[in-house]
Amino acid sequence: MSANGTTASxxxxxxxxxxxxxxxxxxxxxxxxxxxxxxxxxxxxHESQIPQPGDFFMSRMGxxxxxxxxxxRSKVHVFLNSCRHRGMRLCSxxxxxxxxxxxxxxxxxxxxxxxxxxxxxxxxxxxxxxDRAEWSLVEVAQMEIYKGTIWATWDPNxxxxxxxxxxxxxxxxxxxxxxxxxxxxxxxxxxxQKWIIPCNWKIAAENxxxxxxxxxxxxxxxxxxxxxxxxxxVKGRRDNELDAAQHLWxxxxxxxxxxxxxxxxxxxxxxxxxxxxxxxxxxxxxxxLRKERLGTEANRLLPFVGTLYPNTxxxxxxxxxxxxxxxxxxxxxxxxxxxxxxADAPQEVKDFLRSYYMRYSGPAGMTEQDDMENWNSATAASxxxxxxxxxxxxxxxxxxSTRNGPTPGNTALQMSEENARxxxxxxxxxxxxxxxxxLLGMKD
Amino acid sequence: MSDVQTAPKLRHSPDYLALRxxxxxxxxxxxxxxxxxxxxxxLDLLEDDIRYFMPITFNVKFGxxxxxxxxxxxxxxxxxxxxxxxxxxxxxQILTGVHWAEEPLSRCTRMxxxxxxxxxxxxxxVEELSVRSRLxxxxxxxxxxxxxxxxxxxxxxxxxxxxxxxxxxxxxxxxTVLLAKNLTVFF
Numbered sequence: 001m002s003a004n005g006t007t008a009s010x011x012x013x014x015x016x017x018x019x020x021x022x023x024x025x026x027x028x029x030x031x032x033x034x035x036x037x038x039x040x041x042x043x044x045x046h047e048s049q050i051p052q053p054g055d056f057f058m059s060r061m062g063x064x065x066x067x068x069x070x071x072x073r074s075k076v077h078v079f080l081n082s083c084r085h086r087g088m089r090l091c092s093x094x095x096x097x098x099x100x101x102x103x104x105x106x107x108x109x110x111x112x113x114x115x116x117x118x119x120x121x122x123x124x125x126x127x128x129x130x131d132r133a134e135w136s137l138v139e140v141a142q143m144e145i146y147k148g149t150i151w152a153t154w155d156p157n158x159x160x161x162x163x164x165x166x167x168x169x170x171x172x173x174x175x176x177x178x179x180x181x182x183x184x185x186x187x188x189x190x191x192x193q194k195w196i197i198p199c200n201w202k203i204a205a206e207n208x209x210x211x212x213x214x215x216x217x218x219x220x221x222x223x224x225x226x227x228x229x230x231x232x233x234v235k236g237r238r239d240n241e242l243d244a245a246q247h248l249w250x251x252x253x254x255x256x257x258x259x260x261x262x263x264x265x266x267x268x269x270x271x272x273x274x275x276x277x278x279x280x281x282x283x284x285x286x287x288x289l290r291k292e293r294l295g296t297e298a299n300r301l302l303p304f305v306g307t308l309y310p311n312t313x314x315x316x317x318x319x320x321x322x323x324x325x326x327x328x329x330x331x332x333x334x335x336x337x338x339x340x341x342x343a344d345a346p347q348e349v350k351d352f353l354r355s356y357y358m359r360y361s362g363p364a365g366m367t368e369q370d371d372m373e374n375w376n377s378a379t380a381a382s383x384x385x386x387x388x389x390x391x392x393x394x395x396x397x398x399x400x401s402t403r404n405g406p407t408p409g410n411t412a413l414q415m416s417e418e419n420a421r422x423x424x425x426x427x428x429x430x431x432x433x434x435x436x437x438x439l440l441g442m443k444d
Numbered sequence: 445m446s447d448v449q450t451a452p453k454l455r456h457s458p459d460y461l462a463l464r465x466x467x468x469x470x471x472x473x474x475x476x477x478x479x480x481x482x483x484x485x486x487l488d489l490l491e492d493d494i495r496y497f498m499p500i501t502f503n504v505k506f507g508x509x510x511x512x513x514x515x516x517x518x519x520x521x522x523x524x525x526x527x528x529x530x531x532x533x534x535x536x537q538i539l540t541g542v543h544w545a546e547e548p549l550s551r552c553t554r555m556x557x558x559x560x561x562x563x564x565x566x567x568x569x570v571e572e573l574s575v576r577s578r579l580x581x582x583x584x585x586x587x588x589x590x591x592x593x594x595x596x597x598x599x600x601x602x603x604x605x606x607x608x609x610x611x612x613x614x615x616x617x618x619x620t621v622l623l624a625k626n627l628t629v630f631f
Contacts, residue, residue, distance in 0.1 A: 058503075094502040094620060096512075191500045191521030195622035220543040224536040231529065334621065339521050354521060359530050364498075364523045364627040366537050369545035372625045 013425040016395035016417065022424075023200040023382035028431075029330040036310050036430045037062030039155040039439075041164045043312040043324055044068050044078055046338060047148045048187035054097045054112055060326045060334070061152060066140070067091055067101065068150055071113035076145060078152040079114050080138035090137075101137075110137050147176040147184035149322070159436055165308065166440070167408035168256035174303035175316040178342045179286040181293035187343040189354060193362040194336050199375035200382070201311055201325040201333040202427070207371060208305045208313035208323070209257040210249045210419040213396065217374055221367050228318065228356050229274035237360060237367050238318040239272035242302065249416045250409035251401070253441020255426030257419025258306030260316070262406050265300065272318075279352045282345070301407060309426060319357045331379050337362055394421050454561055467575050467601065468559045470608045475554035475579075478630055483535040486630065490528055491602055491611040498523040498595075498615040498631065517614070523627060524615070534630075545628045548586065552629055555580040571603040572611070583629055591624045593617060595631055 010019040010028075022028055044059040045068045056069040058081065065081040067090070081089045083103040090101040090110065100117060102109040109118035114137035119126055140152040144161040149172075151161050162169060178185040197204065207214065218237060225235040234240070245261035252258075269287045273279040291299040303316025311325040319339070326334040339357045341350045360367050381387055397416035405411025412418055429438050437443055454460055477485045490496075499514035499522045515522045526534075537543045556579055563574035581593040600612035615631045 092503055093505045093508075096505055096508065189521045190519075191515040193500065193521065193523070193622075194620065195625065197625045217544060220537045220540040223540050223542075224533055226530070226533055226537075230533075351518070355525065355530075358521065358523075358525055359533070362523075363622055363625060366534060366543075369626045369628050370543065373545040376625060 011424045011428040012391075013421050013428075016393065016398050016421055017391040018394055018424055019391050020382040020388045022427075023203060023379055024330050024388075026330050029327065031431050032327065033062050035433060036427070037154075037327070039153065039158060039430065040310050041144075041151045041153045041158060041161055041308075042310075043149060043308070043322060044152050045150045046186075046188040046322075047076070047145060047150060048343065049095065050076070052097060054099055055095070056091065056093075056098060056112070057095045058091065058093065060324070060336070061140070061154070062327060065089065066152070067137075069101075069112045071111070072099075073113075075113065076143060076150060077112070077114055078140040078143050078150070079110075082138065083108055084116065084135045084137065114139050147173070148186055149176060157436060159440060163440065164254060166252050166254050166256070168250075168252045168254070168258060168306065168308060170301075170407060171250075171258040171260050171303050171306050171316065172308065172314065174260070174301065175306075175314045175320065175322070175340070178344075179283065180289035180342075181291075181299075185342055185344065186340045189339045189341060189350070189357075192336055192338050194334060195363045196328070197333045197335055197372050197375060198331055199333055199372070199379040200330060201327040203375045203378050204323075204325040204333055204335065204371075205307045205311050205313060206420050206423065207375065208315075209307040209423055210251075210259040210305065210416070212247070212249070212259050212415050213417075214371075214374070217370050218367055220370065226359055226366050228272060228279075228352070232274035234274065239270060239274075241270040241272055241318075242304065243270070245302065246406075246413060247304075247415075248405060248407065249397075249401075249412040249414075249419055250405065250407065251419040251422040252409050253422075253444055254439070255309030255423045255441075256307065257423055258409075259304045259419075260306070260407070261302050261304055263300045263302060265296075273352070276348070276352050278346075279349050282349050307423070309423065310430075315361070319360045320353070321357065321361060331383075335362075394424075454564055460561070463564070463573075464559060464561050467561055467573065467608070468556075470601070471556045471559060471575075471577055474610075475556050479552055479554055481549060483538060483630075487528075487532055487535055489609055490531065491604075491609045492528050494526075494528050494531070494610055495612050496524055496526040496531055496615075497613065498525075498617060498627075501616075501618065501620050503620050514616075523617070523622070531630075538628075543628075545626050550629060551584045553582045555582075573601040573603075573608075575599045575601055579631060581629060581631060593624070593629070593631065597631065 010022050042061050045057045049057045050070045053072050053074050056067050059066050059068050067079045067081045069077050085108050088103050088105040090103050100109045107120045111117050116132040116135045141154050141156040143152045176186050177183050221237040227236050227238045229239050242261045245263045247261045250258050273283050307313045313323045315321050322338045324336045328334045341353050394417045397412050401410045401412045401418045497517045501514050504512045538546050558578040560576050561573050577597050579595050583591045596616040598614040601608045602611040
């Protein structure tokens with residue numbers, strides 16, 4: 001039961017309705033910060049952003065800034081960016097390399113593994129009063145690195161990341177693994193896009209959870225063609241490689257949801273990336289190797305989009321990126337997008353992808369500009385006194401999911417809002433302060 | 445193109461004011477085309493090999509500003525790193541009438557100022573001008589939505605058959621987190 005005792009009534013999982021106020025209420029937003037963002041595993045960055053000892057990258061967990069740092073012995077840490085003395089932020093750079101984080105206020109300094117190192121006039125003022133060992137930087141309870149991606153949680157009782165990801169891991173894998181099927185091997189291109197969206201963070205997360213129903217909102221780019229073969233004359237915003245596939249909307253007990261696709265058993269690889277013959281050939285070969293490595297059956301599965309509970313989304317293939325929806329207020333989200341390529345891809349391929357990513361994604365991306373417009377408006381519509389008397393409808397394909405899909409998870413073979421229903425069911429459990437058994441869906 | 449360019453020798457030339465006047469007129473005309481939504485007219489001002497670039501800006505510590513404050517053209521992720529093809533696509537998208545971020549169309553007012561010609565040279569018989577200016581772009585949408593974009597611009601203008609056209613435009617927006625939900629406007 002939440003503090004106000006009403007959270008459960010906001011989400012009706014069985015009927016498929018959700019109260020509008022969860023997208024606009026300040027009180028609920030504060031509860032989310034306290035009950036979700038202090039417990040869930042959150043994506044904070046990628047190892048390729050901090051390759052050397054002393055490298056750091058400024059990130060966020062919930063509303064708070066964290067430093068993701070690689071210490072002198074190359075171990076990665078995630079610290080609250082706040083001095084233990086008076087709280088001033090220790091570091092104002094977005095990234096860099098340092099041996100110490102020195103507070104600008106009273107000059108306490110901390111090593112890259114978080115230990116309190118320098119205290120000015122220690123002998124005179126603190127000898128016998130201050131035990132440095134007790135005043136290290138505030139560090140997350142757990143940190144894990146998975147195929148280059150760095151994750152953290154403030155909850156010492158949170159399950160290991162792989163348990164938390166559950167069967168959704170397969171779909172994250174397809175995003176992080178090399179295009180030719182080798183495990184891992186991705187890197188983040190320099191230039192994380194960060195921007196402010198006047199919307200509730202869950203609306204963005206939900207959009208990537210498997211809301212394929214919003215496809216018509218992208219009609220403008222589909223009409224003109226901006227995909228990797230658009231100059232070659234192909235319409236749409238991607239190559240239409242999933243056209244012949246059985247699309248899968250899969251929800252997971254932990255609240256994650258993905259939209260992936262299974263290609264027909266007998267099919268030739270569709271032609272892709274035709275704007276550039278070198279890039280087209282690179283992906284033709286990558287597809288061939290992937291099939292060889294994974295085997296014909298596993299190779300049929302391709303990623304599209306997904307959201308890992310609560311606020312990490314990914315675009316698995318065209319374009320390929322990880323996006324985090326940082327909550328900045330009930331009606332304000334700070335979006336961060338990390339664009340991925342295979343680290344060992346030829347420069348010409350990386351350059352091609354970079355251009356494509358830029359015209360597709362983010363606030364300057366022709367596709368996603370229209371998303372932001374919709375999220376903005378949906379948030380505003382969650383505010384009205386009268387409007388709030390009417391819940392949102394999440395009844396699409398209610399009761400049509402099956403546990404017997406081609407991959408693990410609760411699977412719909414047609415467009416479905418089951419992913420969202422499950423996501424908000426978990427959301428409600430977090431707000432009620434449920435135990436991890438419940439949060440992992442073991443009591444569903 | 446560096447952010448800071450040396451004081452132009454050009455300024456001491458007796459023809460400088462006339463040249464700058466011509467460039468100012470060109471930039472004002474360009475702003476008028478965009479403000480009045482003549483997007484195809486604007487595309488006509490762009491050279492076919494135009495490079496239209498807006499980097500992402502980072503907070504970096506003192507001493508690293510020169511090398512590390514912004515993403516690099518053709519090397520990193522940026523807000524824009526475009527050629528004529530994708531700029532044309534952007535115009536086509538607006539003209540579909542179903543580009544929801546521009547439907548209804550934004551109402552924009554562009555104020556161009558601080559115009560200076562910092563370099564002029566003859567490149568194989570074609571005159572190229574390096575021009576810097578400031579642009580304050582006001583965007584209003586629907587009822588209450590408004591955004592100001594104060595940007596610095598570093599352009600290369602090329603004169604072909606007497607008329608100036610834009611061959612290169614670097615746009616600096618001094619924000620590390622973009623404080624706008626969208627970049628649907630042209631700078």
